[in-house]
Amino acid sequence: RHRPIYTSGRIRKTFVDPLSVCLAGCLSVCLSPNSFVSILRFVDCGRGGLVRFECSNPSDFRIEADGVVYAARSLHLSTLPASPLVIKARDSTTQQQWETQVRLTPPTNSEAAPPVMSKDLKEIVFPSRRTDGQLIRMKRDWVIPPINVPENSRGPFPQELVRIRSDHDKNRSLRYSVTGPGADQPPTGIFIINPISGELSVNKPLDREHISSFHLRAHAVDLNGNQVENPIDIVINVIDMNDNRPEFIHQIWNGTVPEGSKPGTFVMTVTSVDKDDPKTANGMLRYKILSQNPESPSSNMFTINNKTGGIITVAAGLDREKVPQYTLIIQATDMEGNPMYGLSNTATAVIKVTDINDNPPEFTAETFFGEVPENRVNVIVANLTVTDKDQPNTPAWNAVYKITGGDPTGRFSVPTDPTTNEGLVTVVKPIDYEISRTYVLTVEAKNEVPLARGIHFPRQSTATVSIRVIDVNESPYFEPNPKLIKLEEGMIPESALTTFTAQDPDRFMQQTLRYSKLSDPANWLRIDPNTGRITTIAILDRESPYVKNSLYNATFMASDNGVPPASGTGTLQIYLLDINDNAPSVFPQEAEVCEKPEPNAINITALDGDLNPNAGPFAFELAHRPSDVRRNWTITRLSGDYAQLSLKIGFLESGIYEIPIIITDSGNLPMSNTSYLRVKVCQCDINGDCTDQQHIMAAGLGTGAIISILLCIIILLILVLLFVVWMKRRDKERQAKQLLIDPEDDVRDNILKYDEEGGGEEDQDYDLSQLQQPDTIEPDAIKPVGIRRLDERPLHPEPQYPMRSAAPHPGDIGDFINEGLKAADNDPTAPPYDSLLVFDYEGSGSTAGSLSSLNSSSSGGDQDYDYLNDWGPRFRKLADMYGGSDD
Numbered sequence: 060r061h062r063p064i065y066t067s068g069r070i071r072k073t074f075v076d077p078l079s080v081c082l083a084g085c086l087s088v089c090l091s092p093n094s095f096v097s098i099l100r101f102v103d104c105g106r107g108g109l110v111r112f113e114c115s116n117p118s119d120f121r122i123e124a125d126g127v128v129y130a131a132r133s134l135h136l137s138t139l140p141a142s143p144l145v146i147k148a149r150d151s152t153t154q155q156q157w158e159t160q161v162r163l164t165p166p167t168n169s170e171a172a173p174p175v176m177s178k179d180l181k182e183i184v185f186p187s188r189r190t191d192g193q194l195i196r197m198k199r200d201w202v203i204p205p206i207n208v209p210e211n212s213r214g215p216f217p218q219e220l221v222r223i224r225s226d227h228d229k230n231r232s233l234r235y236s237v238t239g240p241g242a243d244q245p246p247t248g249i250f251i252i253n254p255i256s257g258e259l260s261v262n263k264p265l266d267r268e269h270i271s272s273f274h275l276r277a278h279a280v281d282l283n284g285n286q287v288e289n290p291i292d293i294v295i296n297v298i299d300m301n302d303n304r305p306e307f308i309h310q311i312w313n314g315t316v317p318e319g320s321k322p323g324t325f326v327m328t329v330t331s332v333d334k335d336d337p338k339t340a341n342g343m344l345r346y347k348i349l350s351q352n353p354e355s356p357s358s359n360m361f362t363i364n365n366k367t368g369g370i371i372t373v374a375a376g377l378d379r380e381k382v383p384q385y386t387l388i389i390q391a392t393d394m395e396g397n398p399m400y401g402l403s404n405t406a407t408a409v410i411k412v413t414d415i416n417d418n419p420p421e422f423t424a425e426t427f428f429g430e431v432p433e434n435r436v437n438v439i440v441a442n443l444t445v446t447d448k449d450q451p452n453t454p455a456w457n458a459v460y461k462i463t464g465g466d467p468t469g470r471f472s473v474p475t476d477p478t479t480n481e482g483l484v485t486v487v488k489p490i491d492y493e494i495s496r497t498y499v500l501t502v503e504a505k506n507e508v509p510l511a512r513g514i515h516f517p518r519q520s521t522a523t524v525s526i527r528v529i530d531v532n533e534s535p536y537f538e539p540n541p542k543l544i545k546l547e548e549g550m551i552p553e554s555a556l557t558t559f560t561a562q563d564p565d566r567f568m569q570q571t572l573r574y575s576k577l578s579d580p581a582n583w584l585r586i587d588p589n590t591g592r593i594t595t596i597a598i599l600d601r602e603s604p605y606v607k608n609s610l611y612n613a614t615f616m617a618s619d620n621g622v623p624p625a626s627g628t629g630t631l632q633i634y635l636l637d638i639n640d641n642a643p644s645v646f647p648q649e650a651e652v653c654e655k656p657e658p659n660a661i662n663i664t665a666l667d668g669d670l671n672p673n674a675g676p677f678a679f680e681l682a683h684r685p686s687d688v689r690r691n692w693t694i695t696r697l698s699g700d701y702a703q704l705s706l707k708i709g710f711l712e713s714g715i716y717e718i719p720i721i722i723t724d725s726g727n728l729p730m731s732n733t734s735y736l737r738v739k740v741c742q743c744d745i746n747g748d749c750t751d752q753q754h755i756m757a758a759g760l761g762t763g764a765i766i767s768i769l770l771c772i773i774i775l776l777i778l779v780l781l782f783v784v785w786m787k788r789r790d791k792e793r794q795a796k797q798l799l800i801d802p803e804d805d806v807r808d809n810i811l812k813y814d815e816e817g818g819g820e821e822d823q824d825y826d827l828s829q830l831q832q833p834d835t836i837e838p839d840a841i842k843p844v845g846i847r848r849l850d851e852r853p854l855h856p857e858p859q860y861p862m863r864s865a866a867p868h869p870g871d872i873g874d875f876i877n878e879g880l881k882a883a884d885n886d887p888t889a890p891p892y893d894s895l896l897v898f899d900y901e902g903s904g905s906t907a908g909s910l911s912s913l914n915s916s917s918s919g920g921d922q923d924y925d926y927l928n929d930w931g932p933r934f935r936k937l938a939d940m941y942g943g944s945d946d
Contacts, residue, residue, distance in 0.1 A: 115145035122146060128161070129282075180258065185225040185279060185288040205294035210267040211302055217251060217260035220295070224257050225279045225288050232282055237293070239275040250275060250295070259293070267297040268334045299336035305344050305391040307331045307406035312389070314370065314410045318379040319417060319511065322372050326361065326410055329368040331391035345396025349388040349405065361387060361410070365396065370408060379412040380448050386410075416455035417511045418448035420480075420504040421519035429484060430527040433492040440526050443473065443482030445504050451480075454507040458482065463521075464501035471526075473502055484524055492530040493566050500524040532621035535561040535572055537629025541612075545634040548601040553594055556584070559631050560591040561617035570619040577628060578614035580605040584631075586615055593631065601635040602668040609635050609670075639726025641668035643677055645734035652706060653743035654713055660705040662697070663736065665722045673726040675700045682719035682733055692718055704736065711740050794873050884932060 143160040235257040241249040273295040279288040314327030335341035356376040387408040394401030429441030449455040460473035460482035470488040618626040643665040667674040676699025723731040741749035927938035
């Protein structure tokens with residue numbers, strides 16, 4: 060199959076198998092002998108030179124072993140063969156053959172005829188060198204000057220740029236080529252060269268903004284592809300044309316300038332860019348202001364630097380309160396601003412006039428009024444309003460208020476409301492109506508930032524605030540509070556202590572005070588409700604638990620009769636002076652000594668509720684009775700507060716001894732007291748410690764503790780016993796309940812309730828006397844014979860069944876039933892008769908017969924009753940009676 064893959068110029072190339080034969084090349088210009096038809100190469104695709112090529116027209120064309128096709132003679136359009144040129148390739152090893160066609164078509168443009176050399180085209184000559192391959196001497200700075208090509212050329216294309224020539228083309232045919240970006244490297248196809256004449260041409264318009272220069276390398280080879288000259292570098296510069304307008308970086312520019320700025324104040328800079336060459340006029344920009352809106356107070360408030368784009372003020376009079384914003388139309392033009400040849404573009408500059416503090420705050424009124432109740436704090440008395448023309452919510456607008464007069468004690472403050480900018484006159488310290496009824500304040504208003512230079516505060520920045528104080532009913536107060544008095548303890552009831560009165564601060568109100576008691580922990584005091592006179596109603600005792608550090612506190616209340624009533628409290632502190640009213644007692648109250656003399660000393664002291672000098676030093680003495688006290692013991696004074704008790708004899712039998720000790724304090728009127736020291740005399744070891752068990756009990760626990768422990772043990776034992784009795788009783792009740800409600804365990808021994816069946820007329824007459832307890836049932840012997848039931852047990856001596864009381868305990872019922880069951884199981888005459896159930900007489904005339912009879916005609920003599928053995932011990936007797944043989 061033939062598949063065309065490439066057609067260019069006058070030669071169309073095809074091949075059979077693209078996997079075996081590869082094709083590449085470009086056209087030549089003329090068809091002279093030994094010249095290329097094209098740089099047309101059939102590649103062996105890596106077969107290592109085993110492919111041999113053949114041409115179908117060897118008289119006009121020949122193909123070399125390397126796959127290059129040449130023209131064998133000079134060819135003209137009229138002599139071109141009509142049939143395509145067939146190229147065959149054969150693999151010498153596998154004998155595989157491929158075939159392709161080369162079609163020759165008429166040339167176009169410069170390819171139609173041999174090249175015509177342009178006489179005025181600039182030539183670039185390769186540097187000469189010897190034929191033997193050695194270079195001749197040449198200038199070291201021999202450099203090919205760059206070629207300038209204007210961008211955006213309209214053609215016609217291709218457009219010749221320069222001719223590349225070698226001196227060796229005089230004696231042999233050479234082929235020229237160029238390489239590099241724009242030729243054989245991306246972007247390809249921009250520059251082409253005539254391989255025969257060496258004319259380098261540009262094939263399309265250039266764009267300097269895309270690529271500003273190209274660096275190519277020119278080559279010269281002979282017809283065999285051998286290099287005959289060293290490559291030379293060719294630089295092609297793209298000459299800029301004014302084909303791009305200026306473009307502003309931002310379409311809208313925002314700037315600020317303070318109001319009142321002087322001429323020459325910098326505002327902002329606008330910037331525009333031009334893609335053209337900035338080194339030429341094409342990229343040199345100039346700026347100007349086309350319009351200003353609004354044109355107030357002047358139409359030329361700003362100017363712009365035509366080269367840098369910097370905007371500055373040129374006139375005074377910027378006032379934010381009048382014109383807060385300016386809009387400028389800025390134009391940028393290239394060609395250095397030439398309006399005829401230059402390209403232009405515009406942008407918008409928005410300049411906001413920022414605020415400065417050029418307007419002071421002014422009060423809306425000269426005098427403000429307010430009123431406040433006395434003794435009230437943190438309340439707003441008056442709202443001070445101001446006006447400020449500066450921008451709201453800025454430091455130049457925010458007001459700061461200051462009291463400059465009328466408040467020497469600092470009872471008022473004027474904070475600022477952040478939302479409304481009002482001054483809030485606030486009371487920060489209580490005001491007393493009785494001291495001052497009115498206040499006249501002088502308040503000054505300023506801004507958070509100072510005023511601009513040259514602007515002064517007007518008279519309207521200061522105002523007067525008149526405040527009226529309202530009298531209210533104030534609480535009475537005790538003076539002093541607390542009130543301290545000193546008294547000796549032991550004062551008798553109805554003794555006058557002091558007068559504790561309060562004062563009413565409302566001097567301009569006619570009010571009376573009444574007194575009452577709020578707190579009196581020991582209930583010792585009474586206060587007169589009209590005069591405040593305090594008297595005692597009990598004896599004052601310094602040793603009372605309500606007295607702390609000799610101080611007793613009582614609280615009283617004074618109330619007026621105002622509207623609404625007010626009250627105040629006061630504390631009376633009574634400092635109780637000590638008197639000798641408490642006798643001393645021995646401490647400790649219990650001790651122990653050994654039977655032997657050593658060690659046998661006990662250190663004792665005394666406790667006295669009084670204070671010095673009504674307490675120690677103390678005098679210790681043994682009582683005279685009983686007489687054996689002084690005979691067995693002796694007491695020695697160690698100091699004013701301590702004494703030592705010791706055995707006087709060499710041995711004292713173990714036991715507990717109560718030793719009376721007389722202790723006398725040092726009061727002005729001394730008080731004595733006989734205290735008993737409980738001494739435990741015990742056997743001791745070598746260390747002097749008691750060794751008997753009683754010592755352990757006495758030393759570890761007191762008598763009260765031992766008695767408490769014993770009581771706890773007894774109570775615990777009683778609780779355990781009660782619990783055991785209760786559990787036993789509960790088990791009996793559970794067993795009785797189980798026997799009564801579980802019909803599956805024993806079908807005989809349960810009390811069953813049967814419904815009325817309506818057996819016959821004689822069944823309707825019930826004998827209620829039969830429904831009695833077992834112990835009240837009359838004997839069978841006295842029943843009439845004619846009414847005897849067929850299923851009753853025979854007449855024989857009754858077994859000894861247990862008897863039940865008339866009103867038994869629920870637990871006894873269970874015991875009675877269990878004992879009855881045991882007696883029935885052991886009674887040989889019991890089956891099949893039930894010993895526990897009592898049935899009423901059913902009537903003798905019933906045609907149904909007895910349901911309990913086992914001798915019915917339907918029973919069958921040969922029935923097997925052995926299965927009754929599986930029903931339990933109570934049915935085994937039935938099985939023995941009816942399950943046996945006829946014998």
